[in-house]
Amino acid sequence: MTEEQREQVLEAEGDALSRAVIGAPKQPRSSLGRRVRSTASSYGFLTPAIALVITFFLVPGVLLLILSFTDLSSSNFSDPWNFVGLSNYERLFTDPFFPKILRNTVFYVFTTLIFFNLGLALVLALVTTNIPRRQGFFFRLVWLLPRLTPSVVYILMWKRIASADPFGIYNQFMPEVLGASGGNLFLGGSPWSFVILTNGFIGASFGMIIFTSALMSIPDDLITAAKVDGANTWRIIRDIKLPLIKWPLLFIATYQTLSLLTSFEYILLLTEGGPGLFTTEVWALTAYKRAFSSYFGNSQWAYGATWAVVLVTVALIMAIVYVKIFKFNELVEEPRIENL
Amino acid sequence: MTTTELAPQRKSPRPRPKALSHKGRIISYAFLTLSIIPILVGYAWLIIATVSTRTRGLLPINSEGGIGGLTLSNWDFVFESEIWSAMLNSFLIAVAMVIGVGIASTSGGYALSRFKFAGRKAFLTGTLVLHAFKAEMLLIAIFFVLRWLGDIPVIGSYIGFNTIGGVALVMVALELPLGIWLMKGFFDNISWDMERAAMIDGASRFRVWWQIMLPQVRPGIAALSLFTFIAGWNAYLVPFTFTIGTKVANMPVFLNQLISDTAPVNWNEVAAVGLFQMIPLIIFFIFTQELLLNIYAGGSKGT
Numbered sequence: 001m002t003e004e005q006r007e008q009v010l011e012a013e014g015d016a017l018s019r020a021v022i023g024a025p026k027q028p029r030s031s032l033g034r035r036v037r038s039t040a041s042s043y044g045f046l047t048p049a050i051a052l053v054i055t056f057f058l059v060p061g062v063l064l065l066i067l068s069f070t071d072l073s074s075s076n077f078s079d080p081w082n083f084v085g086l087s088n089y090e091r092l093f094t095d096p097f098f099p100k101i102l103r104n105t106v107f108y109v110f111t112t113l114i115f116f117n118l119g120l121a122l123v124l125a126l127v128t129t130n131i132p133r134r135q136g137f138f139f140r141l142v143w144l145l146p147r148l149t150p151s152v153v154y155i156l157m158w159k160r161i162a163s164a165d166p167f168g169i170y171n172q173f174m175p176e177v178l179g180a181s182g183g184n185l186f187l188g189g190s191p192w193s194f195v196i197l198t199n200g201f202i203g204a205s206f207g208m209i210i211f212t213s214a215l216m217s218i219p220d221d222l223i224t225a226a227k228v229d230g231a232n233t234w235r236i237i238r239d240i241k242l243p244l245i246k247w248p249l250l251f252i253a254t255y256q257t258l259s260l261l262t263s264f265e266y267i268l269l270l271t272e273g274g275p276g277l278f279t280t281e282v283w284a285l286t287a288y289k290r291a292f293s294s295y296f297g298n299s300q301w302a303y304g305a306t307w308a309v310v311l312v313t314v315a316l317i318m319a320i321v322y323v324k325i326f327k328f329n330e331l332v333e334e335p336r337i338e339n340l
Numbered sequence: 341m342t343t344t345e346l347a348p349q350r351k352s353p354r355p356r357p358k359a360l361s362h363k364g365r366i367i368s369y370a371f372l373t374l375s376i377i378p379i380l381v382g383y384a385w386l387i388i389a390t391v392s393t394r395t396r397g398l399l400p401i402n403s404e405g406g407i408g409g410l411t412l413s414n415w416d417f418v419f420e421s422e423i424w425s426a427m428l429n430s431f432l433i434a435v436a437m438v439i440g441v442g443i444a445s446t447s448g449g450y451a452l453s454r455f456k457f458a459g460r461k462a463f464l465t466g467t468l469v470l471h472a473f474k475a476e477m478l479l480i481a482i483f484f485v486l487r488w489l490g491d492i493p494v495i496g497s498y499i500g501f502n503t504i505g506g507v508a509l510v511m512v513a514l515e516l517p518l519g520i521w522l523m524k525g526f527f528d529n530i531s532w533d534m535e536r537a538a539m540i541d542g543a544s545r546f547r548v549w550w551q552i553m554l555p556q557v558r559p560g561i562a563a564l565s566l567f568t569f570i571a572g573w574n575a576y577l578v579p580f581t582f583t584i585g586t587k588v589a590n591m592p593v594f595l596n597q598l599i600s601d602t603a604p605v606n607w608n609e610v611a612a613v614g615l616f617q618m619i620p621l622i623i624f625f626i627f628t629q630e631l632l633l634n635i636y637a638g639g640s641k642g643t
Contacts (some may be wrong), residue, residue, distance in 0.1 A: 041545045042455035046463070049448035049520060052440075055489075056513030057473050060481035067480060124375070127368050135369075142376045145383065148621045150574055150592050152599065153614030156607065157382035160395075169381055169398055201379065233364060258471045265577055284477065291480050292581065301480050308477040319469040 061312070067305040088306035097278045105283040108195065109260040116200025117256040118249070121207025126237060128208075129215045140212065146202045155269040158198050191271055195280050198266050203259070207252045214245040254322040261315050264288055283311050390414050390612040414612040423613070425587075426594035430617075433508050433579065433590055434572030440512035441519045441568045442561060448516075449523025450549050454535075464524075467517045479581050482510055486582060504588055507579045514578070515568050526560030527553065566628055573621060591617045 043050075071084045092098065124143060128136035146154055161169045218241060226236050242249075264285035267273065273281030273289070291304020385398055392400030393411050400410055417423050451457075452464055483501070489509075490500020499505040530553065538548050554561070576592035583589060589597070595613050599605050 042451040042457040042460075045447040045451035045455075045545075045549070047447075048444040049516060052444055052509075052513040052516055053467075053470065055485060056482060056510055057470055057478070060478040060485055061473055063481035063484055064478060120375075124372075127372060131365065131368050131372075139372045139376065142379055144625075145379055148570060148574070148618060148625065150595055150614045150617050151576055152592070152595055153386065153611060153617075154382075156610060156614070157386055160385050160389075161378065161382060169385060197378075254468070255471060262473075262477050287477065288479070305480050308480065312473055312477050315473075316469060319471070323465055323468065 064305050064309055064312070067302050068309045070302045072302040072305075073300045084302075088303050089310075091303065092306050092310065097281070100278050101281055101283055101286055104278070104281060105261070107192075108199075108280075108282050109257060112196050112199050112203060112260055113253070113256055116196070117203035117207055117260070118253060120200065120204045121252065122211055122249070124204060124208045125211030125215055126241070129212055130233075140205075140208060143205045143208060147205050151265055151269055154202070155198060155266060158194060158270065162194060191275055191280050195267055195270060198270055199260070199263075202266070203256060207256065210248045210252060211245060214248040215241060218244050250322075250326040254319065254326065257322070258315055258319060261318070262311065283307065287311060386611050386615060389608045390615050392608060394608070414606070414609045415616075417609065417613060418616070422589075423591075423594060423616075426589050426591050429504060429588060430573055430590040430592075432504050433511065433575060434569045436505065436508035437511050437515065437572035438565045438568050440508065441515045442565060444512065444516055445519030445523045445564060446554060446557070446561060447549070448520045449525075450527050450553060452520065452524045453527035464521075467520050470517045479577070483582065486510070502583050502588060507575070507582055507588075507590075508572070510578050510582065511572055511575055515571055519564050519568070522564055523557065523560055526557040530556050562628070566624075569624070570621060573617075 068088055069083050069085060071082055071088075095101075124140070128139050130136075149157075163169075222240055222244075223236060226240055231239070262284050264282060267280060267282060267285055268288065271280045273279070273285050287304050287307035289304075290307055291301050292299055381398070385395065388398060388400055389395050391410050391412065391414065393413075394401045452460060486499075486501040486506045489506065490503075492499075499509055534552055534556075535548050538552050539545075543551075574592060575590065576596065579588075579590050580593050580596065583593065591613075595610065595617065598610050598613060
């Protein structure tokens with residue numbers, strides 16, 4: 001801590017203390033003029049952000065909705081806005097594979113979230129902050145590597161680990177354990193476990209970093225005091241650490257649910273939704289495939305947009321539910337320091 | 341996160357109480373070591389593969405099927421001009437993103453942290469919810485937006501479909517929700533005093549932001565830039581969807597072209613190109629490791 005920062009901290013603590021003792025200083029009532037000026041300049045600062053949000057979220061969002069009522073595809077691109085009513089939606093909900101894709105998506109999102117993006121991330125953060133700093137740092141560094149790796153190469157690595165004899169690494173070193181038959185682990189065995197592993201090994205590092213910073217900011221005194229009182233490691237984790245990192249936990253739960261729901265790049269590279277018919281196909285992948293790959297010899301942009309609209313709607317509802325359940329409103333409190 | 345956490349941490353004068361018992365420590369290390377085995381094995385293969393003609397498991401194999409056959413031919417691509425133009429494009433996209441995300445997030449985050457204004461709460465919650473609209477889902481519609489942007493006179497040819505600028509803009513928007521939350525968190529932790537003093541002396545809001553606030557959130561800006569750079573450097577789906585041909589291809593697109601070619605794929609060359617793509621990031625990473633590992637929390641704790 002530099003001298004300057006220490007001063008800042010002391011000042012902030014002093015402020016809080018004096019507020020607590022003598023009450024908050026009376027703020028002058030803001031005049032209408034000042035309030036208008038403040039709003040105007042705040043929008044000034046927000047202009048770049050708002051412009052980007054409108055151009056690349058709002059407009060495309062509305063456009064996507066409109067597209068889902070047309071029959072736009074690569075074959076009738078010359079006549080873009082031909083409206084066909086709800087027929088895309090009818091087609092979507094009567095798709096024979098719709099229930100399977102839905103089940104796959106729910107299974108994929110929550111399994112990966114619980115076991116890796118939240119569970120493993122939390123365990124990694126707890127364990128690496130409990131061993132000496134250097135070592136903990138090393139393990140977190142290794143865990144971050146998948147995130148830095150080009151997706152194609154990352155998936156290639158996993159494919160090589162799982163390949164059939166004689167190319168597979170797993171088969172080379174553990175021929176007889178766990179019933180490895182020398183065949184391709186993920187095609188022959190369980191494709192889902194590989195889909196979840198590959199995504200989880202990337203997803204876990206995001207939560208790990210956030211939880212680590214949060215855990216590191218817990219004052220040592222709290223832990224020491226608990227130890228003096230005879231608390232064991234498990235009780236310290238349950239009664240002190242977990243409650244103190246509540247916000248990061250909730251944030252990651254929300255953020256990662258949405259990430260998983262709308263991401264498909266690694267599944268596309270690993271299995272393309274196979275092997276077989278729709279075995280590991282998730283919703284986002286279907287939307288992408290319908291719209292961009294010539295799956296039926298023709299890119300059906302409008303139909304792909306329909307899948308995307310339904311998915312985005314589900315994601316939006318989930319986001320709002322999360323925000324309500326977790327009371328994120330507390331996170332967005334009004335700034336206390338507006339007026340001079 | 342308080343500002344103090346981001347400062348290089350000095351060893352505290354008192355040794356920390358021993359965190360774990362002997363048994364606990366063994367379990368910890370055993371768990372961590374087990375957990376990174378797949379990662380280490382994967383990278384071991386990657387490195388071996390880049391210098392072999394073929395691999396069998398982790399072993400390089402020559403044409404007779406025996407161990408051997410080491411070669412540097414997988415790295416021949418470094419003499420092609422295409423890889424260097426792809427690298428330049430990757431670099432341009434990443435830098436443009438760092439600048440764009442930097443400006444939009446530091447200004448937006450400042451407003452959200454310091455001003456009361458109509459729609460503030462809605463905007464903050466909305467930014468979090470925006471994450472539901474990942475660009476992957478909006479690709480189809482963004483395609484139209486980019487074509488419209490391309491029709492704007494003069495600047496259109498820099499930010500439309502099939503331009504580096506267009507790709508960068510889309511990616512900037514994608515990174516924005518995280519950036520705004522992160523920067524707001526950092527601004528929230530800065531004491532109000534210096535700002536107040538400057539404003540009493542008659543400085544404008546803009547000057548306060550530029551000259552007083554930005555220097556104080558430098559760790560946050562560095563962190564955000566780092567993550568934005570990584571996202572830009574490795575971006576694949578957006579550049580792939582919105583560019584045609586090799587002129588504007590970036591590294592990941594170049595890499596994927598090696599695979600989608602009709603000729604048989606040389607996976608060892610793919611591995612080499614992939615490793616090559618990672619090298620700048622790893623160098624970057626080594627110099628900024630402490631920062632990288634202690635980030636994100638500024639945006640997530642929110643207070």
